[in-house]
Amino acid sequence: MAVIGCGGVGLSCINGAAIAGAGRIIAVDIKGSKLNLAKHFGATDVVNAAECDPVEAVKELTGGGVEYSFEALGMKTTSEQAFRMLRTSGMATIIGMVPEGETLEIPRRRPAERQGAARFEHGVERIPPGHAALCGLLPQRQTQTRRHDQPAHQAGPDQRSLR
Secondary structure (H helix, E strand, C coil): CEEECCCHHHHHHHHHHHHHCCCCCEEEECCHHHHHHHHHHCCCEEEECCCCCHHHHHHHHHCCCEEEEEECCCCHHHHHHHHHCEEEEEEEEECCCCCCCCCCCCCCCCCCCCCCCCCCCCCCCCCCCCHHHHCCCCCHHHHCCCCCCCCHHHCCHHHHCCC
16 A cells, blocks of 8 residues: 555554554655654655655556555645556545645546445454554554543543543
8 A cells, every 4th residue: 555645644544554454555755754754653665756756666666556545645746646556456545635626637447447445344443442552553642532422521531631
């Protein structure tokens, strides 16, 4: 999988993929400092888009493209790159908000090619509370939450600071 944009949202994608057990996670950004941080959050490979064509670099790293790409910047160019770096059967997810009025030029697919489908329920209940912290992926205090139906005044002392 590839994640374009290593800000807060992109790093969350990378971290979630690492927790879920993704074998290869490619981080794409134009800033070396963000790419270094991406490695800390679970990226196995990095592509500096300021130094090369990210689509060609991802295709070269993977031998043809990724099965999943995530765009976390909200730019026309990077959104189009997310589609162009896919394998034939791949699925791109555009998380960033592309500006109103922008039209994406998405590569046309042949009718026989698989069309992806989102399964949001998959994996949501698989990660036990605190598991990310136990794996060293997140500090413990960042994984503590209170139930959505629990008033803040009933939360425990560590959870009150999350309000």
